[in-house]
Amino acid sequence: MKENVTCRQAKEIDLVSYLSTLGYEPTKIKANQYWYHSPFRIERTPSFKVNRTMNRWYDFGEGIGGSIIDFGIRYYHCSISDFLNSYLGGRQVPYNDMDKVILPFPKEPVLLVNDVRNLSTISLIRYLASRMISYEVASVYLKEVNYTNSGRQFYGIGFQNNNGGWEIRSKHFKGSAAPKFLTNLSYGSDAIQVFEGFMDFLSFLQINALAGKSLSSDFLILNSTTMVAQALPVLHTYHSVDLYLDNDPAGDRATSLIKLELPKAKDNRIRYEGFNDLNEYLCVQEIKTWTPP
Structure with missing residues (x-):
């Protein structure tokens, strides 16, 4: 069951961490100022700033700003209650009077690809079959990659991007090896x-x-x-x-x-x-x- 989130609890969520859960990372950090390409439009020069100390944002391109609630209703085009209950409801948002609260969505660990070979491991082929993807189709575009994650070695399905990075999947894992592209x-x-x-x-x-x-x-x-x-x-x-x-x-x-x-x-x-x-x-x-x- 989803838990309702109050305005007070929502405003304690760390904006930088919340933006990260949406896939936005700062292009520049200077002291407590975090600069982003605006989540509201496509732009070449970052014009969206978060003051992490104040936990407030400002979009210089549109001349608007505010709290995470102001961001949410603008980003999702919804009401305050919809943002609090539909988009934040159900997430564990602890309350703390002293410190800013960071959502419990850890950043993806750094993955290092050690070896790339043709797809052959039966468990990976069976995983693709569970997703209704045949070996005949998959083997043209996918590879089998051996990678290191947090000091341990694993293997998974690899799909390469145009900058040499990899999207890696298996039955129990979903991640990326940089660069993302x-x-x-x-x-x-x-x-x-x-x-x-x-x-x-x-x-x-x-x-x-x-x-x-x-x-x-x-x-x-x-x-x-x-x-x-x-x-x-x-x-x-x-x-x-x-x-x-x-x-x-x-x-x-x-x-x-x-x-x-x-x-x-x-x-x-x-x-x-x-x-x-x-x-x-x-x-x-x-x-x-x-x-x-």
Whole structure:
């Protein structure tokens, strides 16, 4: 059951930590001043500042600022009660009179990739099968990576981005090996399909393969909705842009930002309405109900 959060409790949440849970990290830190690219729009020069001592933010681009509550209702376009109960409700937000409270969302540990090989470990192939992704589809785009996390070695599925970083998955793990960036698969098409993560990209390929449809477009996998700004210069070069992002607030915002810059971009989420993402749709829907674009 969700617990209601009071205004007083909400205002004690550390804004810097909260922004981190949304995927925003400061571009510059000077004393108690944390500078960000504004979460409210796409920009080249950071204009959004958090005073961590005061726990207040100010957006110089729009001339507005305030507490975490002011941020929440602006960011989610919702009422105060909706922000407190729908977006903060259920999170463990301890109360402390003396110190600022930091949300218990630890930053992802540093991962070091030691070795990369073709996908062959049965447990990883079975994990993909549980997500309804066949080896035939997965083996074209995925590798098996051996990586170090907190001094211990593990293995997982690896999907590489265009800057050499990796998205790593297994049944019990989800993480990234720096640098974080997008993956653009270009085959010379004037059309491009855009996905939030590689599992949705593979789901799209799987759905179309099962439907007997061949594909000739290019693909862009964001690997995080925070990569929208980096994706826009790529998307501007295409005649046709199809979006397949998540049905959640982050997906809503990323879709809106892309369509704001590219009105021609088509939001295809109605095809899996009622499901969080394309992979969830694939896992629970009969394939015959899907009509390939």
